[in-house]
Amino acid sequence: MKDLLNAAEMKAVDQRSIEEYGIPSLVLMERAALEVVKRARELLEPGLSGNEALEHGPGRERLLKERKRKTVWAVCGFGNNGADGAAAARMLTLQGFSSVILLPSLEGKRSRELEVQLSIAEKLGIPILTLGDPLPEACDLILDAVFGIGLSRPVEGVYKELIGLMEEKRQRELVPVAAVDMPSGISSDTGAVMGCAVKADVTVTFGMRKVGQALFPGREYCGRLFVEDVGFVPGDPEQAGEHVHAHGPEDLMEIPRRRADSHKGTYGKILVIAGAKNMAGAAYFSALAAYRTGAGLVKIMTVEENRSVIQERLPEAVLSSFDPQWASEEPGEFKEYIRSQTGWADAIVLGPGLGQEEYARTLVEAVLSDAYVPIVMDADAVNLAARYPYLKGYFTENIILTPHVLEFSRLTEKPVEEIKEDPLAAAREFSDQYGVTCVLKDAATVTARKDGKLFINLSGSPAMAKGGSGDVLTGVIAGLLAMGMDDCEAASLGVYVHGLAGEAAEKKYGVHSVLAGELAGCIGEVVNGNV
Incomplete structure (x- = not known):
């Protein structure tokens, strides 16, 4: 560091x-x-x-x-x-x-x-x-x-x-x-x-x-x-400890090593709640990145329409699909279903490609109110909290938010220009106000951790400016959480690992040509110390 x-x-x-x-x-x-x-x-x-x-x-x-x-x-x-x-x-x-x-x-x-x-x-x-x-x-x-x-x-x-x-x-x-x-x-x-x-x-x-x-x-x-x-x-x-920090290659040694006498349960269970109809990719990229980072077991909770895509692309994942209409017809049963899924997990990814339909709001509220494991809250979950401010009342110290600047602007009602002028101050203020860890994504991502430390990420590549990159990041952070890493460290180090994977992907595929799946595929080179 x-x-x-x-x-x-x-x-x-x-x-x-x-x-x-x-x-x-x-x-x-x-x-x-x-x-x-x-x-x-x-x-x-x-x-x-x-x-x-x-x-x-x-x-x-x-x-x-x-x-x-x-x-x-x-x-x-x-x-x-x-x-x-x-x-x-x-x-x-x-x-x-x-x-x-x-x-x-x-x-x-x-x-x-x-x-x-x-x-x-x-x-x-x-x-x-x-x-x-x-x-x-x-x-x-x-x-x-x-x-x-x-x-x-x-x-x-x-x-x-x-x-x-x-x-x-x-x-x-x-x-x-x-x-x-x-x-x-x-x-x-x-x-x-x-x-x-x-x-x-x-x-x-x-x-x-x-x-x-x-x-x-x-x-x-x-x-x-x-x-x-x-x-x-x-x-x-x-x-x-009062300074702003940045991770370096030496910090990769903090990633938990795999033991000879371990099994899949040793490395945690992740629940990825993601993907509205026609948005299966968001759930897939988050789950794939979590597995590539080292998680032992990943379950994807998504709408029924995404079943065939997920099963074909990532058969290693456990799948739990549902009909969105269920949320409006049997809200009590739907919430009990959510509770049973979140109770299974050691860490949760909430929001990639989830959409902003009414069922998504019900789902996000249920997860935030009932789950006590670390929650990586991204994309539409953040947008729903911006659209329905009462959801911010559920924010507690177990939450890691990963908004990009526009999403953060919606969430805080601050102009993008003001946020970009001093992203450290913006992220720090939000983290202090809600007691959460805030990963403010930009070309130089800022992480304001709930322990008071501020990080600026020095890794990364313009090749990462593609759809799905943010979904990969949520999976990396969740993977580190599942393996037992402290949630503050998982957030800031996860951003660094994600950026190193982007650099490795650029070398393989070129700055214009990297896809999110290829970015996830390079995570192994980072966590195994090959970059």
Whole structure:
């Protein structure tokens, strides 16, 4: 598990390292600049191998001549991010490249570290320019070192001009951009574009990944992200639980292993309540994913019309079908039937493809009021709760909701734009209000767990943007629950496993061609440690 830090948390780590432990700020800065230079050279000299050998061998003179023909623009703000950029420009100059430092203006309140770096640059003859000066025609790489993680308000004035200049060079002249710590114009707390922003090819960040680098659109603006250790002293471990988190490959070890002396009952029983008429696929994908994740026994409760499809596609599943008319003609018997089915299960999937007919509302209400095992509530079950708000009165700590943004908007009556602006806050507020775990699905899915922890998912692929992917997710989470995993862990880790399966499916079938069944088929590679 990794911690993702916001701006205030990262500044506290920086301050702690300098003030409490006495690590000089300039030492941290030099190490940061070295990491930026490493990535900058990869952009300036793509495909060049054995750089160090060339520099000290027969090819050194030719290499230096080639480097002198390449010009780096270090676009720097007045803070320590600008100082990082100026230090990197100096290092690139000493390695043979031509560099210029471009400031917002010659006047302005500069950090002490920036003054030091500019003084060194002046002694080395590195041009220090502003937008009012004639700029070099050549530009082979831009170092974006304007704001870093410090931006807290919309970009305007001369800074907007600087970002506009960098973007024009990037778009029209295809000049690559290496961002220092954070692409300028992106909020490090939310990933939002603060009026305008630079789109980087590479971002080199220091210490830990930032929240805004995990959420969209910031995640996309970062390009390839490199998280580098520059010598910060880690924060107080007791405060780690307060950070936003992300799962990593090491967390797959938490998935329960299979024992030699086990049987199907050892790995739990899942009831999938899904699939209206002509929606058999939703029930099938959830059940298939639950089996692929490791569940011992899966029962599908669906309408009679889906029987033949389910029996043909997934004969491993137990089937319990019903006539929807039964709910209106014999409501008491129907509810007793539901009670008997939910009493059998160790975990329940409720809602995929269920429809919003009256019988579906009766079914959802009965399950929410009678079942005490973990319930993964998705799709039409969520839509019914939005349509009939009294159903939210049944929400308790055994429920995991998995709405996508539009469904969450219906459920909370908040505009989609407001939710996307700060999905962490939206999911956290809902989880706190109802005491549930909320998996808010989007390109970067957010999980607000009932234990108070927030997760942003870092796995996944655009190949997963297909019908049925959400049904697969419900099955993955339910499968982890059935095997005995804690419901909070099953929710956040299930999202991560689902995303890894999407990545594996993309490699096999291509980004355009993955189907939900193929996504489910790749779950085994993940849970068995083959990715």
